[in-house]
Amino acid sequence: MSKTLIMIKPDAVKNKHVGDIIARIEKEGFKILGMKYLQLSMEDAKQFYKVHAARPFYNDLCKYMSSGPIVAAALERENAVAHWREVIGATDPKEAKPGTIRALYAESKEANAVHGSDSDENAELEISFFFKGYELVP
Numbered sequence: 851m852s853k854t855l856i857m858i859k860p861d862a863v864k865n866k867h868v869g870d871i872i873a874r875i876e877k878e879g880f881k882i883l884g885m886k887y888l889q890l891s892m893e894d895a896k897q898f899y900k901v902h903a904a905r906p907f908y909n910d911l912c913k914y915m916s917s918g919p920i921v922a923a924a925l926e927r928e929n930a931v932a933h934w935r936e937v938i939g940a941t942d943p944k945e946a947k948p949g950t951i952r953a954l955y956a957e958s959k960e961a962n963a964v965h966g967s968d969s970d971e972n973a974e975l976e977i978s979f980f981f982k983g984y985e986l987v988p
């Protein structure tokens with residue numbers, strides 16, 4: 851078993867896809883360890899995405915990610931990181947396979963509906979960004 855950190859981004863919350871995406875999480879066999887609804891500040895978003903600080907889209911991305919409420923969740927499954935990334939599809943929804951969450955719900959390459967950790971190590975870091983130990987139900 852392994853873990854991943856996912857977010858339902860501001861566009862998907864605004865477009866009322868939270869229920870569909872949580873249903874998909876359950877259908878794909880993930881166990882929900884923790885889940886919360888919140889709005890990031892610009893500073894929070896900059897901290898979360900600091901690995902992308904040098905990329906040209908960093909500032910816009912942080913502005914966008916702090917523009918409205920999100921859902922953050924810690925999930926567990928076999929191959930959690932890889933499986934969630936398969937379920938969400940490519941970063942750019944135009945390149946995402948049909949049936950993936952980004953193909954179904956994303957607005958654009960930036961406002962692309964969902965986040966998923968990219969490694970087990972980053973999953974641990976990202977889970978601890980959002981959750982304290984007692985907020986995760988084993």
Ligand code: IDP
Nearest residue numbers: 902907911940941959960961962964965966968
């Ligand atoms: P990922 O979310 O598929 O792992 P990353 O390359 O880690 O993609 O980028 C993080 C986030 O930054 C993306 O999900 C997307 O919201 C945004 N992003 C990535 N590339 C671009 C771009 O070229 N233009 C605008 N936003 C981008």
Ligand code: MG
Nearest residue numbers: 965966967968
């Ligand atoms: Mg990434």
